[in-house]
Amino acid sequence: MGTEVVAAPPLSARPSAWRVVEYQLVAARRYWRSMVILGVITPLTYVLALGVGLGVVVDNNGRQLGVPYLVFVAPAFLTAAALQIAAADASFPLMAGFKWIRTFHGMVSTPLTPDQVCDGQLLWIAVRLIVNSSLYLAIMAAFGGTQRWWVLLAIPAATLTGMAFASMVAALAAVLENEGNGFNVLFRFVVTPMFLFSGTFYPISQLPDWGRWLAYVSPLWHGTELARGAGIGGLSAAAAIGHIAYLMVWLVSGVLLARWRFRVRLTK
Amino acid sequence: MTLEAPPTIAASNARASIALRVLPPGLYAGRGYVVLERAFRVYRRSWMVIFSGFFEPLFYLFALGTGLHKLVGTVLGPGGHPISYTAFIAPALLASSAMNGAVYDSTMNVFFKMKYAKLYDAMLATSLGPLDVALGEIGWALFRGGLYAAGFMIVMLVMGLMASAWAVLMLPAALLIACAFGAVGMAVTSYMKSFQDLDLVQVAILPMFLFSGTFYSLSVYPAWLRVVVECLPLHHGIAMLRGLNSGVLDGAMIAHVAYFLVMAAVGLVVTARRLDRLLLR
Amino acid sequence: MSAPETAEVLARNSDEAAEALISAQGLTKRFADFTAVDGIDFDVRRGEAFGFLGPNGAGKSSTMRMIGCVAPVTAGTLRILGRDPATQGPAIRARLGVVPQQDTLDLELTVRENLYVYGRYFGMSRAALRPKVDELMDFAQLSERANAKVEPLSGGMKRRLTIARSLINDPEILLLDEPTTGLDPQARHVLWDRLYRLKQAGVTLVLTTHYMDEAEQLCDRLVVMDGGRIVAEGSPQELIAAHSTREVAELRFAPGANAAAAERLSAALTGDRERIEALPDRVLLYVADGERAVARSHEIDLFPLSSLVRRSTLEDVFLRLTGRSLVD
Incomplete structure (x- = not known):
């Protein structure tokens, strides 16, 4: 133990959700x-395999x-990948923060608030989504999966889609107390079907009526329409605004729900 | 306190002695079935986990069969007969799900039990040997895989996707695929150090799933890629089940079966030896 | 199972006539570049409670794992129930009960199922297990939690369940690796009571511990290990007699004055093996007569703030033999 006196941090240096992102960056060095x-x-x-081969x-x-x-x-794969990464990162890793490694309990014993911990986790996922989507786009482009510059907008579209879903999953992670069997059901009965039935592989006009209605509810279909519109055009401004609005409703309610559940879980 | 000799020991000697000639002593007590019995007790309570696994290949079948068939058009099945796209992918999805299930069980689940739950340490403190543990765990994975395969085959039958009576043999064939992947999966898991390594399993499985001809015939590939894919185990599984489902049987069937038998044997021996090294040291 | 099993079952009676259930000569365990156990000799006799004492890293757990036939012997000989663990591991393990340092209970099963399934691992029949499981749940005072999952149980309950589980095959030798570490005093006393009963029933106990009171309570004979070697061996009384004095006087002086006081007090020591130890907060006098030592201190005008005279314990022997500094 040194005898050196460490100056207290200035009170103006209020902690922010970005501190949590910083922590995640350090932790990410391990994996x-x-x-x-x-x-x-x-x-x-x-x-x-499925783009070039099929x-x-x-x-x-x-x-x-x-x-x-x-x-x-390709733009649909990019969006679907964002959704899958978002769901994976917001589920078991967050549950570990509450339950197994209890990192979040450690964080709130500092001046960080539960809301900031929640926001920080979501921001971190957003950062990952942006990086991953950019990488995806580069690989698409390398094999001839892009035709015009507008396709760059697929990155924000995919990130928005991922975050709309991640915020809801984060709320669920804060609620689940057991070993996470709920997530297994979520992946098997929500994430996988969403990937398959949201017009990723073919226009949803190929689906029977009930399938189309499932797609309309799924945030992934709205994200896919946006990303595909960016990649090949043919998307009206009104439709684009509609898709964005739908995803924003998911995102905002998801974030509010997640913050609330984080508060409940971490101040108990 | 005295202990009566467990009655099963003498009975299992005959079976054990065969294994003993090729394996070091103490590896096998001829009682792998008790490990299986444990799995049944555990999953009696969490049947939902089992039940939900049944749906994944069905989702693929419905989504891609219905949605893609118009885009893809008619495809040629084994023997060059035109078949529907759904009938084309169904046996391949069965093979893929046999692989996926076995790999998940033998990597994720086994890794967790080995490193965190210390389950195998407890088993090996008894008179069980590592081979009992390996056989029991693989047996469980096979049972589960068999359930899924049977369920999927019933759906195929109802949808009229089976073209031949030979299709019944897809069940044992799917079990053979699962057995081979499960054995190799366990062997690989025994080398893993952290959860990060499990992600690498995905890196091997996903390309195999998508490239092995589940969704289209290998004729779209350049020659060199076709040769590479033809070496992969899942390709043999898909070719085997597709052939059985259409009733088109040829000499290649023997090669497919032999491939998986060798794979299973190698995986099993490596696993037993590794468990011995890892847990009994 | 190894080799001709039936012949071995028949041979068991003659094995049991042998004095030592476990015997080790030059037993050594080496990992890559580290020697955990460095050529130790010991014998464990039927019906006794035998202890391995030592600080962390002394080689106790490695020794226990070799006896449990889950770690191969690097060098030396080890015979358990007259057999060689290298070739007859499963046959030996069939007659051992093992309580590992960390519970390895099956978290996916209930209390009852933990006992039942463990018995099945030994190849016991379902019919034989049913009454046995009930009896053991009663023994471990867990009957009321029979159908509860294991995870939410308290540490003491889990430990009792682990011990009950290790008895499922009516073992002749029970191996306990730090059986009470991490338990509260009540739970420890309950466990000691259970272990005492087992000993009365004729089970041979082999245990490791770093609790001296536990060793004094339970062990007929023990060895002290340090750095992979055995540094002392005997009954608790023998060890105290051999390595410490009858009494210890603990004198507490003002902070900073202890070392100087010890210096002056050293003149007061007379008897055989008597010695003095100066700690930052007090001075320890290992003497035959503690009251006399305190009186001597007063005679040379040394008046401690407080003084305490007690009998020597195994802890004094332990610290004397393995030192006071932290090992890990």
């Missing part, structure tokens, strides 16, 4: 390797979509 590998391998696999079959069968299949599916 950056798998983050990077997964962040590259996953897009490469989807783009090559594209050969689809494009040989007459161009019913008007564009090469890869150009059609």
Whole structure:
């Protein structure tokens, strides 16, 4: 133990949610390797196998979509990947913060408030989504999955989609007390079907009525429409505003819900 | 206090002695079924976990079968007969889900039990040997895989996706696939140090799932890539089940079965030896 | 199972006639570049309670794992129930009960199922297990929690369940690695009571501990380990007689004055093996007659703020043999 007197931090230096992001960055040093590998391998696999490979079959069968299949599916894969990463990061890792490693309990014993812990976790997920989506876009572009500069807007579209869902999952993470079986059900019965039935692989007009209505509810379909609109056009301003508004409703209510559940869990 | 010799020991000697000739002593007590019995007790209470796993391949079948068939058009099944896209992907999804289930069970679950729950330490403090543990765990994974496969096959039957009576053999074939992947998965898990390593399993499984010809025939690939994919185990699983489902059987079937038998044997031996090194040291 | 099992079962009676249930000569355990156990010799006799004492890292747990046949012996010989753990591990383990340092209870099962399934691991029949499980839940005072999950149980309950579980196969030898570490005093006393009863019933107990009161309570004979070696061996009384004095006088002087006082007091020591130890807060006099030592202190005009005379304990022996500095 040193005898050196450490100056107290100035009171003006109010802690903010960014401190939490900083913590996550430090913690991420332990698992950056798998983050990077997964962040590259996953897009490469989807783009090559289901974009390029399946594209050969689809494009040989007459161009019913008007564009090469890869150009059609790639923005949707990008959005779906954002949603999956968001769901994964907001579920078990957050539960660990409450239950197993109890990092969040440590954080609120500093001047950080539960709201800031919540915001910080969500911000961190947003940072990851932006990085991942950019990487995804680069890989898409490398294999001919992009046609115009507007496609860059797929990054914010995917991030918004991911965050709209992540905030809800974060609220759930703060509620669940058991070993997280609820998440298993969430992934199997919500995340996977959403990926398959939200018009990722084909326009939802191919689906029967009930399938279309499922897609309208799913935030992923709205995100996919935005990203695909950015990539190949054909999206009216009114439709774009509608999709954004729907996702914003999810996001705002999700954040409010998550903050509330964080407060309840961390001040108990 | 005295202990009567457990009655099963003598009976299991005959079985054990075969394994003993190839494995170091103490690896096997001929009682892997008690490990299986434990799994049944555990999952009797959390049947939801089991139940939910049944749906994943069905979602893929419905979503991609209904949605993609118009975009893809007619496809050629084994033997060059045109078949519906749904009938094309259904046996492949069965093979893939056999792989996925077995890999999940043998990596995630086993890693957790080994490193965190210390379950295997407790088992090996008894008169069980590492091979009992490995066989019991693989047996459980097979049972679960068998349930899923049977469920999926019933759906295929109802949807009229089975073209031949040979399709019944998809059940044992799916179990063989699961067995091989489960054994290798456990062997790989025994080398893992942290949860981070588990992510690397995904890196191996996802490309295999998407590239092995589940969604289209390998003819779209350049020749070199086709050769690479044809070496992957899932390709053999898909080809085997597709052949059985269509009733198109040829010499390649024997090669597929042999491939998985070798894979299972290697995985099992490595696992037993590694468990011995890891837990009995 | 190894080798011709039936022959071994028949041979068991002659094994049991042997004096030592466990015997080790030059027993050594080495990991890559670290020697955990460095050539130790000991014998454990039927029906006794035998203890391994030592600070953390002394090699106790490694020794226990070798006896439990879950860690191969690097060098030396080890015979348990007359058999070699290298070739007959499962056969030996069938007759051992093991209480590991950290509970390895099955968190996915209930209390009752933990006992039942563990018995199945030993190949016991369902019919034989049913009454046995009830009896053990009663023994561990857990009958009321029979169908509860294990995770929410208290530390003491989990420990009792672990001990009950280790008895499922009616073991001849019970291995306990730090059985009461982390428990509150009530829970410890309940456990000691259970272990005492087992000993009365003829079970041979082998335990490690770093609690001296536990060793004095439970052990007929013990060895003190330090740095992988055995540094002393005997009954608690023998060890105290051999390595300490009959009494200890603890004199507390003003802060800073203890070292100087010890210097002057050293002249007061006379008897055999008597010694003095100056700690920052007090002076310890290891002497035959504590009251006389205090009186001597007064005679040379040293008046401690407080004084206490007590009998020597195993703890004094332990600290004398393994030192006061932290090991890890």
